Amino acid sequence: MTKSAMIKEVIIQLLSDGGSHTVSEMKDYLAQKNMKDYSEGQFAGSVNNLLKNKRIEKIDRGIYRIAGTEIVLPKERNGVSMKRCFVVSPIGDTGTDIRKKADQLYQHIIKPVCEKCGFVTQRIDEFNASGSITQEILDALNDYELVIADLTGHNPNVFFEIGYRAKSQKPIIHLKRKDEIIPFDVPAIHTFEYDLTDLDMVSATKDRLEQVIKNFKYDEVKESKKGSNSFENNIMVASLNDILYKIDVLTEEIKKKENETIKTVIETFNAQKPEPESFETEMMKVLMPALIKNPDAVDALAKLSEKFK
CATH class of the missing domain: 3.40.50.450 (Rossmann fold)
Structure with missing residues (x-):
């Protein structure tokens, strides 16, 4: 039996339940029957042949059933x-x-x-x-x-x-x-x-x-x-x-409201957070109290800075 003939036989077997089935369901059923090594061309050709010979009929895009039969819902x-x-x-x-x-x-x-x-x-x-x-x-x-x-x-x-x-x-x-x-x-x-x-x-x-x-x-x-x-x-x-x-x-x-509130709090905090100060400013904050207490240290600091110029 040719590959196309086997595909047609399995499709007819699936549609024989009296219901309508999609292309996807047909392919899933073929896979259940261990039929996976076929091309899209072989599948499409088998479906078209069944349609041409009026063994199946298309009731909608990609949905088929046995031709001329009334759908009977399975009990x-x-x-x-x-x-x-x-x-x-x-x-x-x-x-x-x-x-x-x-x-x-x-x-x-x-x-x-x-x-x-x-x-x-x-x-x-x-x-x-x-x-x-x-x-x-x-x-x-x-x-x-x-x-x-x-x-x-x-x-x-x-x-x-x-x-x-x-x-x-x-x-x-x-x-x-x-x-x-x-x-x-x-x-x-x-x-x-x-x-x-x-x-x-x-x-x-x-x-x-x-x-x-x-x-x-x-x-x-x-x-x-x-x-x-x-x-x-x-x-x-x-x-x-x-x-x-x-x-x-x-x-x-x-x-959703909780997430929005958390987001707003974070954005508000970031907006109010001060810009980081420069290295020089930070150093001045550290040194200034000491220099005020010991004015002689100012001269020493000035002489030290001269060496690095």
Whole structure:
């Protein structure tokens, strides 16, 4: 079997799980199969051949799946039952800045955290477009155990979808880009901030997101009054997590102020510190008291200085 044929076989094996995978995930899977000695040309040629023969299809830049198949979220992974998370966010067209940032948030924050917590994620662009996309979205909002919504950009579809989710009384987490203000005041909406340009904040957001996901109760919420306890517990969890987040922010602000205060004290001290005096001045301070007490020493000092001229 040729190297390209082996690469294609492994790629098909990975995509056969029914999900979509990035180029990076394909290469990682090849490495797991001890296939590392291939060129970029061989890899790209294998992918292009699979596309040409319609064995796989491209659903986004660098993301592929088996052609003509509906994405089926796995119920188990490594023998562990998986829950489902529907990700609501502004997506935009391919190549736009909105799409780039949405993909970064999805791929680098939401998806890895959800997988770590036992969830498989799905975004609107990963749905099977052959059916009613609107109905699939509504079903996901109703049925999935968790919804994570990015309120950045004030997208009207996002606000509609979080409102629709509210009636299910199931867990939902709200995110927004740092320093962006929500255009209305709803006390029940607690948002966690992220900043894709700050790696420290990305790490902190992932930690907070993991904590929130693990704290929620994912019991079946029924339409009867019995479901109200689960709903109320989740509201309490969201509120507590929001308090913890604000404490973290306040702590960071205090540290920042402390650092600024220390810096100001140092700068003030340096500004008030007198300039070092010359050697001659220092010598005069030492000699002058002695010369005053012993005037004859002045003549002796003068004669001594003459010898060095």
